[in-house]
Amino acid sequence: MKEFNKKIVLENGEEYYGYGFGANKEAICEIVFNTSMVGYQEIVSDPSYTYQMVVMTYPLIGNYGITDDDYETKQPTIGGMIVREYNDHPSNFRYTKTLSEYLEENNIPGISGIDTRKLTRSIREKGSRKVIITDIKTSKQKALKQLQEYVMPTDAVSKVSCKKRWYSRTANQKYNIVAVDCGIKLNIVRSLNKRGCNVTVVPYNTTAKQIEELKPDGVFLSNGPGNPEDVTEVIKLVKKLKGKYPIFGICLGHQIISLAYGAKTYKLKFGHRGGNHPVLNLENDKIEITSQNHSYAVDENSLKKTKLKVTHKNILDNTIEGVECKEDKIFSVQYHPESSPGPQDSSYLFDKFISIIEENNRN
Amino acid sequence: MPKRKDIKTVLVIGSGPIVIGQAAEFDYAGTQACLALKEEGYRVILVNSNPATIMTDTSIADKVYMEPLTIEYVAKIIRYERPDAILPGIGGQTGLNIAMQLYKKGVLQECQVELLGTSSESIEKAEDREKFKTLCESLGEPVLESIIATSIEEGVEAANKIGYPVVLRPAFTLGGTGGGFADNEEELKELIKHSLSLSPVGQVLVEKSIKGYKEIEYEVIRDKNDTAITVCNMENLDPVGIHTGDSIVVAPSQTLTNKEYQLLRDSALKIIRALKIEGGCNVQFALDPHSFKYYLIEVNPRVSRSSALASKASRIPNSKSLC
Numbered sequence: 001m002k003e004f005n006k007k008i009v010l011e012n013g014e015e016y017y018g019y020g021f022g023a024n025k026e027a028i029c030e031i032v033f034n035t036s037m038v039g040y041q042e043i044v045s046d047p048s049y050t051y052q053m054v055v056m057t058y059p060l061i062g063n064y065g066i067t068d069d070d071y072e073t074k075q076p077t078i079g080g081m082i083v084r085e086y087n088d089h090p091s092n093f094r095y096t097k098t099l100s101e102y103l104e105e106n107n108i109p110g111i112s113g114i115d116t117r118k119l120t121r122s123i124r125e126k127g128s129r130k131v132i133i134t135d136i137k138t139s140k141q142k143a144l145k146q147l148q149e150y151v152m153p154t155d156a157v158s159k160v161s162c163k164k165r166w167y168s169r170t171a172n173q174k175y176n177i178v179a180v181d182c183g184i185k186l187n188i189v190r191s192l193n194k195r196g197c198n199v200t201v202v203p204y205n206t207t208a209k210q211i212e213e214l215k216p217d218g219v220f221l222s223n224g225p226g227n228p229e230d231v232t233e234v235i236k237l238v239k240k241l242k243g244k245y246p247i248f249g250i251c252l253g254h255q256i257i258s259l260a261y262g263a264k265t266y267k268l269k270f271g272h273r274g275g276n277h278p279v280l281n282l283e284n285d286k287i288e289i290t291s292q293n294h295s296y297a298v299d300e301n302s303l304k305k306t307k308l309k310v311t312h313k314n315i316l317d318n319t320i321e322g323v324e325c326k327e328d329k330i331f332s333v334q335y336h337p338e339s340s341p342g343p344q345d346s347s348y349l350f351d352k353f354i355s356i357i358e359e360n361n362r363n
Numbered sequence: 364m365p366k367r368k369d370i371k372t373v374l375v376i377g378s379g380p381i382v383i384g385q386a387a388e389f390d391y392a393g394t395q396a397c398l399a400l401k402e403e404g405y406r407v408i409l410v411n412s413n414p415a416t417i418m419t420d421t422s423i424a425d426k427v428y429m430e431p432l433t434i435e436y437v438a439k440i441i442r443y444e445r446p447d448a449i450l451p452g453i454g455g456q457t458g459l460n461i462a463m464q465l466y467k468k469g470v471l472q473e474c475q476v477e478l479l480g481t482s483s484e485s486i487e488k489a490e491d492r493e494k495f496k497t498l499c500e501s502l503g504e505p506v507l508e509s510i511i512a513t514s515i516e517e518g519v520e521a522a523n524k525i526g527y528p529v530v531l532r533p534a535f536t537l538g539g540t541g542g543g544f545a546d547n548e549e550e551l552k553e554l555i556k557h558s559l560s561l562s563p564v565g566q567v568l569v570e571k572s573i574k575g576y577k578e579i580e581y582e583v584i585r586d587k588n589d590t591a592i593t594v595c596n597m598e599n600l601d602p603v604g605i606h607t608g609d610s611i612v613v614a615p616s617q618t619l620t621n622k623e624y625q626l627l628r629d630s631a632l633k634i635i636r637a638l639k640i641e642g643g644c645n646v647q648f649a650l651d652p653h654s655f656k657y658y659l660i661e662v663n664p665r666v667s668r669s670s671a672l673a674s675k676a677s678r679i680p681n682s683k684s685l686c
Contacts (some may be wrong), residue, residue, distance in 0.1 A: 039621035064620050091618045093653045278592075287590045341621035344629055 006111045007136050008053075008082065009143040011129040014122060017136065021086050022103025022110035026138075028150045029053035029079030031131035032295070033120045035274030039341020040081075040099065044108070045071045047160040047183030048251065048293050049078040050225035051153060053131055054273075057120050059084035061112075065095025066102045072185040072340060076106050077160050077225075080133050082119070086112035109133050127269045128295070156226035157182045157234075157252075161204040168192075168199040175357055178202055178216040180234060182224030182252050187340035191350050192220070205233045208240035218246040218357045221253030223336065228255035228265050228296055235260050242328050246360050248353040249332030251294055257308075257332045258323060264302035268319070271295040272335075275342035278315040279322075279335060287315065290335035291342025297334065298323070329356050366403060373400055373479070374446040376458035377411025377418055379432045389455040390416045392666045392674070396453045397423045408444050410437055411454075432457055434464045441465070441474050448477040452642050452665040459486060459665050460535065480642035481664050489638050489664040492534055492568050499659055502637055504630055507649075507658050509570035518555040519548055521569040528572040531555055533562035544572055544604065573658060574604035576649035579616055581631035582673040583644045591632050595677045596624065597669060603649045603660070612669065614676040623650065627657060640664050 006020040010031065033055040034043055040061050043054060061083040081103065088098055103110050111133055123129075130147045153159075160183040168189045174196035179189065181201045192199050200214055204224075211219065219241055221234065228235075231252070238260035241247065249257045255265050272292040279290045298320045303310060312322030312333060324331035331353075337346035375397055378389035393409075394417055400407050401424070409424035412432045419427050426444070430436040441449075449471070451462030465471050466483045488494050492511065499506045510521035511534075522529045522545065531554055533541045541561030545551035558567045578599040585591035598616035599607055616624060631646040638644070645663040650656075 037615045038624045063617050344625050
């Protein structure tokens with residue numbers, strides 16, 4: 001048997017041995033798990049995983065390699081990857097490199113050979129915690145000390161947001177959208193492009209005045225990492241822009257909109273991450289299977305005093321999945337209608353955004 | 364979904380002896396269904412010709428008929444027992460065929476028996492290759508170029524038009540029995556005789572061959588409220604050209620990226636919604652290993668052998684959730 005060369009140690013002293021792949025480095029992150037069965041490339045390149053190490057519950061990772069077209073960001077910021085079995089011999093007509101090569105290139109550590117079932121159960125029972133990925137020779141005491149001393153950063157959004165604005169144009173352009181980048185996934189931009197939107201992606205700390213100067217038809221608030229309460233700049237921005245433009249928010253954007261209207265957010269025990277979360281659309285009583293990735297949720301009771309109406313709910317744990325204020329032409333969802341990875345049942349939300357913009361332009 | 368109060372007795376058609384097309388896994392599905400129905404308080408009458416199954420144990424159904432699975436015998440049972448409804452979609456192709464024949468012969472109407480789950484129109488739309496092709500074309504879903512032949516001459520003409528190699532698929536047969544590949548006219552003539560004789564309606568579909576494509580399946584479930592989910596997808600280790608019954612199938616797919624996975628998932632959901640299937644359904648695709656090009660091969664408007672495998676792999680009791 002191959003000898004173990006890496007290990008992970010959790011804050012509560014749990015220790016797992018495995019084999020390193022990707023970059024050979026030490027890292028401390030928050031441990032979370034994802035239940036998607038396909039789409040590890042989109043997950044690895046999702047900016048929302050900044051400062052997080054992801055346990056893939058699906059046991060075989062790497063099977064189809066990495067393709068040139070399926071990145072969700074230009075520069076991945078995920079903290080690391082924990083898998084049961086890593087496959088270094090991909091099979092797919094589009095693959096151009098292996099997952100390990102991609103991780104190595106971007107200085108991201110990975111570990112395989114881990115009992116991901118046991119680990120996931122532990123996360124579900126005891127909640128997400130700090131984790132260190134380190135060399136097998138590092139002593140447990142040293143690893144635990146390092147974990148104890150490490151303070152999780154709160155600057156995730158400023159780290160992943162673009163520093164300068166950038167453009168994504170499309171043929172047959174009909175609308176101008178300004179997308180506030182808190183860690184935007186590229187498939188959101190593609191989904192808007194596909195519907196005739198010229199998208200200007202701006203840094204998270206862009207002012208309301210700067211956005212107004214761009215004369216948008218609609219404003220989009222992106223997904224992103226970390227605690228929504230840390231992103232005060234964008235909360236202030238929404239307070240200024242609400243009612244002036246049609247606004248659509250996804251994930252972190254949804255939490256920020258809720259905060260701007262006076263609701264509260266809280267951290268879930270182990271979050272929702274995966275491609276099979278059933279969500280009930282309260283408006284038409286239909287169920288959508290959704291793609292999700294979030295640690296925080298909006299508190300239902302705190303919404304009662306606000307102008308926001310609940311539009312979607314998670315069937316598994318009854319958490320809030322979508323809110324809307326028709327009067328202000330603002331709506332948002334906690335899950336990911338752009339999927340990537342995951343089911344595409346909810347792509348109608350982009351069409352909804354477009355129809356709100358159209359109606360607004362007519363008036 | 365709320366419980367139906369107007370139904371008291373349900374007839375379940377079992378899968379009969381174990382051969383391809385009526386595989387042992389149907390027993391698993393059928394037994395689950397009987398138990399689920401009983402749990403809900405319905406009286407369950409079972410007909411199955413196979414004494415060597417758990418299903419025909421006296422504890423599974425309220426009344427068990429161990430009679431041949433033919434329309435004559437089932438009609439007799441219906442006339443005697445007068446069930447309120449019949450559940451055809453879990454006994455494999457056999458159960459479905461008998462239910463369709465009972466419907467066509469007017470037995471169901473005569474005894475006022477309701478066909479539970481997918482309607483007979485939907486079943487026909489999915490099973491009749493010509494109707495299915497028309498439906499797919501109207502949805503913009505790709506199907507293989509194919510021509511129906513009812514004689515050897517028609518078969519040869521069709522193959523010349525499509526171009527060799529071609530595949531022959533007799534209509535309404537179990538597990539695709541009597542089908543096969545033909546690389547030239549000689550092979551075709553030999554094969555088509557056999558195929559025509561095996562099809563109960565004397566129809567054979569001559570289709571372009573896509574040997575070597577990846578064979579991907581989706582298990583889909585839809586209810587009256589139009590909620591549709593995929594239970595899982597599956598990838599056959601062997602490509603198109605080797606019968607699924609002879610191949611190893613893995614759930615979930617192993618060589619599909621998210622894009623390919625969702626492309627086919629969306630297509631499967633579109634089909635089940637268009638067919639208005641209420642219950643389980645199995646959709647089979649052929650996917651080009653070198654591009655995003657795919658074809659719909661087949662839709663089984665019922666629980667299939669793969670459903671039973673999917674049920675075990677995903678630990679979701681498919682047929683239980685159908686009842």
